[in-house]
Amino acid sequence: MKEMRVKNPLLALRQAGQSVWLDYIHRNLLRSGELRRLAEEDGVSGVTSNPTIFEKAIAESPDYDESFARLRARRAGVAEAYETLVAEDITAACDVLRPVFDQTGGTDGFVSVEVSPLLAHDTDGTIREVRQWFERISRPNLMVKIPGTPEGVPAIGAMIAEGRNINITLLFSIQAHAQVAEAYLRALERRVAAGQPVDGVVSVASFFVSRIDTETDKRLEAKAAEVSDPAERERLRGLLGKAA
16 A cells, blocks of 8 residues: 655645745754754745744743853843844844745745834834844844834835835734835835835735634624524634634
8 A cells, every 4th residue: 555645734835835934933943953944844934023932932941041141241131131132043043044035036034023012103213123133133034023003104114115124013904904015115116216126125014814813703702692593603603713
């Protein structure tokens, strides 16, 4: 009997033209070679991160103890320590995915780091921090995440106009997506008008489908609790987790 091969669904997605990005990062993922394996064997072609992911990685693992010891020795503050640990992991992840970036002509293989949540409503502060991350992590496959807030949209346009790769996050509506898409296009037009290249400027819009699913499920549960018909209640509950 011939051995049946189970098709890798991640590779199947890649073959269908869909990039698979890992929304997770941890120092052990990098040191163990697991991220490299995921890229080479499973077709993972990007990584995203955020302060919550780093908080869990740093707080729940001894893998950062060596770096912490160095930071304590030079009496680094909390912000400096956090940014140093993040920069180390993001830089390493960029290096792991650099082959993907090169093989795709710079259209994939990106690693995203997020600006501070404290800057969600601070346009100028966001612009400063984006520039700082690109200066600190000098890798062509770095992306910086900017929230699609009203104050974030001008920063998105300004940074794309400077030729920086931006991951636009915290999008929850079609209207918000349309606003950031327009900012992206206007920024590219500014570059063209200035005689600057646009072929190396990459941006993605991260639509939070999981949040939509969560909110929809709450409303479905509330609706199911209101109806008296068992069949209708069962039908509504059968929709849980399927909205997104």
